[in-house]
Amino acid sequence: MHLERLITVMEIIAVAGRPVSAVEVQKATGLPKPTCYRLLQTLQDQGLVEAPSGDGRVVIGERLIRIALLGKSDVDVRRAAAPLLKAAAVQFNETVFLSRFRNSQVEIIHVETPDDPARAYIHPGLGVRPMHACSCSKAIAAFAEPEFQACIIGGTLKAYTEHTKTTEADLRADFKRIVARGFADCDQEIDLGIASVAAPVSIGNIGATFSVGAVGPIRRFGQDQRQAIGGKLIELATRVSGAIQLCNVAEV
16 A cells, blocks of 8 residues: 555656645645655655755656666667657758667667758667767766766777877867767767767766767768757757656656
8 A cells, every 4th residue: 555655646746747746746646644745755765756946846756767767678768769860860961869878888779860862871870889989978978977987098998090089188188078068079080081979868867878969971070060960969968858758757
């Protein structure tokens, strides 16, 4: 009975999609006020709901989002994000991709391409990308804990091309630039003639778990173009985050 009541309270908070007060939860559940307050306190103590504004109103918590996200397959995430990525690919007229951070690695898990049949485009492929030499990885690494960044820098920094950053000073400076402008770019660091740009996708309070990016030939993806698309990817990342979280909450 106690577990059933806890689940009921979490469902009401999740469905609301906004911060809700204890009074609203109590009215929706019909539970006695003391019982409702105890349940909310238990959920807050366990990090399953949070009161971010400090006014007593609660939302689904970081821990619950993390639990839901860990159980979320790539298929589920792609289903939530694909329409947004496809619209961006059509808008940019370039390939757009989604990457996921797990097991200390970043993998490209979904790719959308332009609709223009006359357009030659770059397909980045799927799978793991180097943490130090790809925009999708660096967009996540730059916002990670210092200890994790130290692991990246202290590892083997393979030089894929003469443009790959392989020194601690270069990588730390690059991470700093990424944080300052909100997106990362890759200027022929993995393959000559190919450039990309990516922005981190933060999920709730658990940080950058995904990234969204665009890739194209360097003749079209010069510095100015990467700057312009980078700003648009920041906006796209916010929408993708919302789509993934909405998918998570709907299944909690």
